[in-house]
């Protein structure tokens with residue numbers, strides 16, 4: 455007999471539609487129906503969850519995550535990575551892209567292998583929708599907290615090895631458009647159906663525009679670690695901000711970007727192209743304050759996505775419904791996963807987050823199963 459669960463009495467944000475005091479019927483791992491219900495529509499022996507005064511939203515999708523709970527994906531074992539993944543799940547992130555920073559060839563390869571499907575299906579963890587490589591083909595000047603000694607020129611041969619090791623599961627690669635060989639490399643990534651993302655770049659406006667023409671479709675933490683906008687020289691930032699075909703990641707932790715910069719992005723970028731990310735480091739889930747490297751540069755963030763959503767609402771003109779898209783349907787769309795993720799809709803995976811009115815995460819359903827709460831990290 456099918457396993458039915460019914461979530462009732464809460465405000466549901468699909469996020470493209472809103473149902474006040476609606477219900478969600480879950481059948482096994484999938485959503486069977488969303489909206490208003492007659493009692494006769496609820497099968498016998500359904501488990502009922504009454505979430506009065508709460509909101510139900512799709513599980514968050516975070517496309518830029520380096521670790522959490524004291525663990526950095528790049529220098530840890532598959533076993534210890536599960537703790538980091540679980541921390542994200544408890545904060546409402548039901549899908550993510552583990553993100554591998556600039557490192558040696560061997561280290562990148564090993565981290566990719568740690569995330570290959572056979573090793574990652576062991577426990578109940580957020581869905582790994584693929585991998586994100588942040589480098590190593592980036593600018594030395596704009597490397598941020600990435601290690602200079604591992605930065606190199608784009609190599610198709612090397613990338614082919616990574617793609618193979620990942621079982622064709624690399625989704626995003628960050629590179630600096632101005633470095634030698636970048637444009638051909640962008641074409642290669644597009645042929646492999648990998649999203650080429652501009653980031654950690656010192657490119658000028660025209661160089662960036664050429665790269666967009668070659669296939670750049672995403673910007674890695676827009677404004678951070680890239681040539682800034684100046685009124686007579688709009689730089690990489692100006693180009694990536696203006697081009698509608700480029701989606702933009704934003705770290706809305708209140709430290710990486712001034713509130714007015716968030717507002718500016720929201721005014722210029724089409725809503726469907728804005729994606730909030732954590733850029734979570736190993737300190738995610740451990741402390742709230744941002745982290746700095748030895749040279750005083752900000753690196754990564756510890757702010758969970760529900761907090762980033764709150765910041766966006768506070769600092770921009772966006773409503774809750776609109777902001778919610780930046781952590782659910784928008785990332786699902788750029789990853790071409792809309793048929794499964796990012797929406798509360800019939801036949802989608804039953805990845806559901808229950809929030810209270812202050813947007814604190816109260817309950818998480820992962821493919822229809824309740825995630826053990828443990829210690830939810832909320833601030």
Ligand SMILES: [Zn+2]
Nearest residue numbers: 518553588733
């Ligand atoms: Zn990062």
